[in-house]
Amino acid sequence: MIVTVRKNSEKQNVERLIQQLTLKGLEVNYSEGEHHIVLGLVGDTTGVDITWIRSFDFVQEVTRVAAPYKKANRQFHPEDTIVNVAGVKIGGHEKIAVIGGPCAVESKEQVLRIAHEVKDAGASLLRGGAYKPRTSPYAFQGLETKGIEYLCEARKQTNLPIVSELMSVDKVEEFEKHVDLVQIGARNMQNFDLLKAAGKMTKPILLKRGLSNTIEEWIMSAEYIMAHGNPNVILCERGIRTFEKYTRNTLDLSVIAIIKQRTHLPIIIDPSHATGDWSLVESVSLAAVAAGADGLMVEVHDQPECALCDGSQSLKPKKFKEMLEKASQIAKVIGREL
Numbered sequence: 561m562i563v564t565v566r567k568n569s570e571k572q573n574v575e576r577l578i579q580q581l582t583l584k585g586l587e588v589n590y591s592e593g594e595h596h597i598v599l600g601l602v603g604d605t606t607g608v609d610i611t612w613i614r615s616f617d618f619v620q621e622v623t624r625v626a627a628p629y630k631k632a633n634r635q636f637h638p639e640d641t642i643v644n645v646a647g648v649k650i651g652g653h654e655k656i657a658v659i660g661g662p663c664a665v666e667s668k669e670q671v672l673r674i675a676h677e678v679k680d681a682g683a684s685l686l687r688g689g690a691y692k693p694r695t696s697p698y699a700f701q702g703l704e705t706k707g708i709e710y711l712c713e714a715r716k717q718t719n720l721p722i723v724s725e726l727m728s729v730d731k732v733e734e735f736e737k738h739v740d741l742v743q744i745g746a747r748n749m750q751n752f753d754l755l756k757a758a759g760k761m762t763k764p765i766l767l768k769r770g771l772s773n774t775i776e777e778w779i780m781s782a783e784y785i786m787a788h789g790n791p792n793v794i795l796c797e798r799g800i801r802t803f804e805k806y807t808r809n810t811l812d813l814s815v816i817a818i819i820k821q822r823t824h825l826p827i828i829i830d831p832s833h834a835t836g837d838w839s840l841v842e843s844v845s846l847a848a849v850a851a852g853a854d855g856l857m858v859e860v861h862d863q864p865e866c867a868l869c870d871g872s873q874s875l876k877p878k879k880f881k882e883m884l885e886k887a888s889q890i891a892k893v894i895g896r897e898l
């Protein structure tokens with residue numbers, strides 16, 4: 561971290577700042593130039609509040625050199641993290657994971673039917689929302705505990721580990737007991753109490769990027785989970801909000817390479833929420849595989865026109881299977897396997 565101090569500052573004020581920084585365990589390298597004084601801070605600055613340093617009126621500028629995250633940082637952990645979800649490995653250089661299933665669990669029969677279909681198509685995990693974060697309070701909110709129960713039955717019949725969204729801290733126990741991969745949705749990416757609770761769980765966490773969050777904010781949310789004790793975090797890009805109206809969100813494909821450069825965590829792509837349109841899902845999924853994604857999470861419904869949530873972006877099982885066959889060809893080209 562580099563702190564630029566105004567040249568005409570009172571020496572004892574600057575010394576006071578240096579003393580406080582030293583007390584935080586940092587080494588402060590002082591150098592006086594023609595127009596400024598520069599303090600170079602050496603050591604672990606992740607816990608240093610940049611706005612606190614800016615609050616000294618003689619400080620002109622503070623620049624971070626190192627990233628504010630440590631546990632998620634590739635620099636301190638060069639190998640890829642491979643997250644084991646009930647026996648299915650996500651991350652690394654070989655296998656690409658496929659999560660398929662309905663947006664929401666609507667009934668036992670519905671989730672069982674779709675679970676068998678996605679398994680037959682080649683998916684290795686089953687998704688399904690039991691607690692749904694809906695924009696309207698009048699929209700279907702999910703089957704809640706019953707939904708989790710039906711997912712467990714689907715897991716029993718298919719052997720597919722289950723992925724479901726945890727929306728509040730008071731459901732942590734239920735998810736810890738039943739769910740294999742705990743999803744934190746886009747709307748809760750910065751629900752810090754929920755992130756801390758997820759950090760105390762033993763189950764792996766699927767952390768979606770917030771609707772309007774920067775990559776650094778997203779990594780910092782992963783850091784929250786990791787700092788509270790859970791190293792098993794998978795990131796999921798699901799598109800961000802832009803001015804564009806032809807898609808539900810705008811898929812930021814560059815994040816795959818950026819996340820891999822900056823962190824050691826696996827990253828998967830959700831082409832369904834990214835586009836909001838089933839007819840775009842295949843193209844975006846193929847691009848994600850080509851760009852190095854460690855997995856795909858795709859919404860699949862056998863009767864999209866009757867779906868209680870997100871039917872318009874759901875692939876029918878046959879289309880899902882065809883898409884995975886193409887994706888598997890692309891995976892081969894880049895030396896991976898779907």
Ligand code: PEP
Pocket residue numbers: 663689693725744745746747768798833
């Ligand atoms: C979902 O995956 O069911 C979901 C609600 O997605 P997001 O949080 O990305 O909107």
Ligand code: MN
Pocket residue numbers: 663664833859869870
């Ligand atoms: Mn959905």
